[in-house]
Amino acid sequence: xxxxxxxxxxxxxxxxxxxxxxxxxxxxxxxxxxxxxxxxxxxxxxxxxxxxxxxxxxxxxxxxxxxxxxxxxxxxxxxxxxxxxxxxxxxxxxxxxxxxxxxxxxxxxxxxxxxxxxxxxxxxxxxxxxxxxxxxxxxxxxxxxxxxxxxxxxxxxxxxxxxxxxxxxxxxxxxxxxxxxxxxxxxxxxxxxxxxxxxxxxxxxxxxxxxxxxxxxxxxxxxxxxxxxxxxxxxxxxxxxxxxxxxxxxxxxxxxxxxxxxxxxxxxxxxxxxxxxxxxxxx
Amino acid sequence: xxxxxxxxxxxxxxxxxxxxxxxxxxxxxxxxxxxxxxxxxxxxxxxxxxxxxxxxxxxxxxxxxxxxxxxxxxxxxxxxxxxxxxxxxxxxxxxxxxxxxxxxxxxxxxxxxxxxxxxxxxxxxxxxxxxxxxxxxxxxxxxxxxxxxxxxxxxxxxxxxxxxxxxxxxxxxxxxxxxxxxxxxxxxxxxxxxxxxxxxxxxxxxxxxxxxxxxxxxxxxxxxxxxxxxxxxxxxxxxxxxxxxxxxxxxxxxxxxxxxxxxxxxxxxxxxxxxxxxxxxxxxxxxxxxxxxxxxxxxxxxxxxxxxxxxxxxxxxxxxxxxxxxxxxxxxxxxxxxxxxxxxxxxxxxxxxxxxxxxxxxxxxxxxxxxxxxxxxxxxxxxxxxx
Ligand SMILES: Cc1ncc(C[n+]2csc(CCOP(=O)(O)OP(=O)(O)O)c2C)c(N)n1
Ligand SMILES: [Mg+2]
Numbered sequence: 001x002x003x004x005x006x007x008x009x010x011x012x013x014x015x016x017x018x019x020x021x022x023x024x025x026x027x028x029x030x031x032x033x034x035x036x037x038x039x040x041x042x043x044x045x046x047x048x049x050x051x052x053x054x055x056x057x058x059x060x061x062x063x064x065x066x067x068x069x070x071x072x073x074x075x076x077x078x079x080x081x082x083x084x085x086x087x088x089x090x091x092x093x094x095x096x097x098x099x100x101x102x103x104x105x106x107x108x109x110x111x112x113x114x115x116x117x118x119x120x121x122x123x124x125x126x127x128x129x130x131x132x133x134x135x136x137x138x139x140x141x142x143x144x145x146x147x148x149x150x151x152x153x154x155x156x157x158x159x160x161x162x163x164x165x166x167x168x169x170x171x172x173x174x175x176x177x178x179x180x181x182x183x184x185x186x187x188x189x190x191x192x193x194x195x196x197x198x199x200x201x202x203x204x205x206x207x208x209x210x211x212x213x214x215x216x217x218x219x220x221x222x223x224x225x226x227x228x229x230x231x232x233x234x235x236x237x238x239x240x241x242x243x244x245x246x247x248x249x250x251x252x253x254x255x256x257x258x259x260x261x262x263x264x265x266x267x268x269x270x271x272x273x274x275x276x277x278x279x280x281x282x283x
Numbered sequence: 284x285x286x287x288x289x290x291x292x293x294x295x296x297x298x299x300x301x302x303x304x305x306x307x308x309x310x311x312x313x314x315x316x317x318x319x320x321x322x323x324x325x326x327x328x329x330x331x332x333x334x335x336x337x338x339x340x341x342x343x344x345x346x347x348x349x350x351x352x353x354x355x356x357x358x359x360x361x362x363x364x365x366x367x368x369x370x371x372x373x374x375x376x377x378x379x380x381x382x383x384x385x386x387x388x389x390x391x392x393x394x395x396x397x398x399x400x401x402x403x404x405x406x407x408x409x410x411x412x413x414x415x416x417x418x419x420x421x422x423x424x425x426x427x428x429x430x431x432x433x434x435x436x437x438x439x440x441x442x443x444x445x446x447x448x449x450x451x452x453x454x455x456x457x458x459x460x461x462x463x464x465x466x467x468x469x470x471x472x473x474x475x476x477x478x479x480x481x482x483x484x485x486x487x488x489x490x491x492x493x494x495x496x497x498x499x500x501x502x503x504x505x506x507x508x509x510x511x512x513x514x515x516x517x518x519x520x521x522x523x524x525x526x527x528x529x530x531x532x533x534x535x536x537x538x539x540x541x542x543x544x545x546x547x548x549x550x551x552x553x554x555x556x557x558x559x560x561x562x563x564x565x566x567x568x569x570x571x572x573x574x575x576x577x578x579x580x581x582x583x584x585x586x587x588x589x590x591x592x593x594x595x596x597x598x599x600x601x602x603x604x605x606x607x608x609x610x611x612x613x614x615x616x617x618x619x620x621x622x623x624x625x626x627x628x629x630x631x632x633x634x635x636x637x638x639x640x641x642x643x644x645x646x647x648x649x650x651x652x653x654x655x656x657x658x659x660x661x662x663x664x665x666x667x668x669x670x
Contacts, residue, residue, distance in 0.1 A: 076369070103369065114375070139365070
């Protein structure tokens with residue numbers, strides 16, 4: 001593990017923006033942080049290109065403040081809005097293609113476990129609902145079937161945001177979207193239930209509205225993936241731009257969904273339960 | 284992890300030119316296994332498809348025997364090629380193989396390998412592409428792969444398969460190259476037939492891949508200062524992004540061009556020339572070369588003088604070498620095992636006076652290429668030339 005994750009090029013030192021300097025000098029990799037530490041370090045450059053009120057950007061900040069071992073964490077992303085955020089964070093990350101994130105993560109994890117058998121290196125997949133549940137669904141689920149020790153985090157904005165708001169498998173039934181001009185004809189995919197029966201040892205359904213809980217669940221999911229098996233975190237991240245929500249109301253939309261399809265729901269396998277009990281990590 | 288690799292590390296030139304060898308009567312698939320046995324790879328990932336499957340079964344045996352530390356079957360070729368990418372990014376020497384429909388299923392990944400500067404070695408046991416469904420030999424997939432940025436070596440014999448596969452790892456990993464190498468062999472024709480091959484009998488293998496010497500940072504969180512992404516993420520609409528993307532593509536192609544000196548060092552010239560003074564010359568790659576050799580013998584019996592250029596390296600394309608070798612030829616015959624005639628197009632694109640090219644015979648769909656039909660085309664070309 002190296003804490004010197006990134007360095008300023010001396011020749012460009014005086015030209016680099018302040019926020020970038022802050023990322024280099026006080027980035028997220030300097031120790032085990034929590035959501036409560038947000039604001040005391042730089043986790044995501046303000047200049048990221050995600051929209052005002054983007055819940056995906058918010059969850060990214062929360063996740064980056066909740067990594068149990070940030071200096072030894074690799075994020076595997078996918079094409080979509082989230083990929084626009086990853087160049088702005090101080091954590092190693094891979095963008096490969098659209099939908100193959102769990103396959104790439106499998107290769108990374110297998111090799112890191114082989115090359116560094118005595119070190120804990122966390123592989124965390126972060127991708128949109130389209131990437132996870134549509135185009136990459138087979139690779140998502142097969143990584144669970146195989147028991148790959150990786151965490152899969154879905155940013156569920158319930159549509160293809162980056163391409164302008166088309167229907168995805170995670171869009172609720174009946175909603176009108178591009179490519180579903182008469183409304184979606186089939187229900188929202190229940191990937192949470194699928195995760196439970198496909199080999200995940202931990203699965204959680206939640207929104208950005210409760211930031212402390214989100215941070216704690218992400219940390220738990222990563223710790224369990226490291227030692228027990230695959231874990232899944234599904235975060236509702238309503239998209240103000242495509243859903244035409246005023247940016248200041250986008251968290252409220254997430255909060256409201258907790259009364260219906262996004263009621264907090266957490267699954268912990270027996271093996272995960274006993275691991276948490278033994279390590280005193282129950283919360 | 285399985286058992287420990289029992290072999291001692293030696294440099295590639297020792298392996299190719301000094302290590303003791305013994306003739307073995309083996310198939311092309313077995314030649315791949317023997318190369319992989321001595322390649323000191325970290326991981327192989329497989330997915331079945333005829334006629335590749337046998338090779339990856341044999342690599343599975345190597346895993347069970349301890350020569351390959353990690354091996355598994357993925358869920359489809361797109362996934363496997365992505366898993367291979369992740370493994371290479373994390374600092375492993377990786378091997379996989381596929382063909383035909385598997386190549387097409389995985390297609391989006393190949394330019395990503397090159398763009399991410401991954402020294403993956405992939406064997407292609409070329410086969411036809413659907414529809415209609417076919418499992419028969421055909422080199423059409425190579426036509427699609429020409430612009431993926433990967434180095435492409437085309438084997439004629441099982442001996443080529445052995446040497447090319449072994450050398451591919453080191454060529455791919457050279458610091459000034461570091462891009463994928465595809466090793467192509469004509470499915471069934473050379474993978475499922477037997478031939479005497481000189482196989483290394485000493486207990487030696489290639490030196491381990493050193494990811495810290497790679498020209499692009501390995502994603503293992505160990506080597507500071509790391510670049511945060513393997514490739515520059517340039518999805519912005521501004522001039523700097525366009526320039527970054529354009530120059531990156533140029534650099535991948537330049538890396539392929541720089542591989543020429545390494546290929547020459549380990550595998551000899553990019554093309555092999557026989558009888559260059561002949562007025563008629565056949566240019567071929569893969570098993571079409573073997574058919575050409577037979578046709579040339581038949582032509583000789585009829586006092587027709589025919590030369591031969593064997594194209595071993597399809598990418599980087601040996602433009603200057605081919606142009607020079609064909610400078611005096613009156614007629615150039617290019618036989619191929621595919622409907623597209625990609626080799627003929629490649630040669631025509633670089634050759635002054637390309638009206639000399641006779642792009643036949645061309646067989647596909649699994650058909651064989653009897654030397655007699657090649658001889659017919661030779662005679663017709665010679666007749667036209669003397670008219
Ligand atoms: C193979 C392929 N198909 C389609 C696309 C176009 N594409 C880019 S991003 C995207 C939508 C991503 O949706 P999602 O995964 O939900 O992420 P979001 O943008 O909503 O965060 C699509 C369809 C692509 N880049 N690659
Ligand atoms: Mg989405």
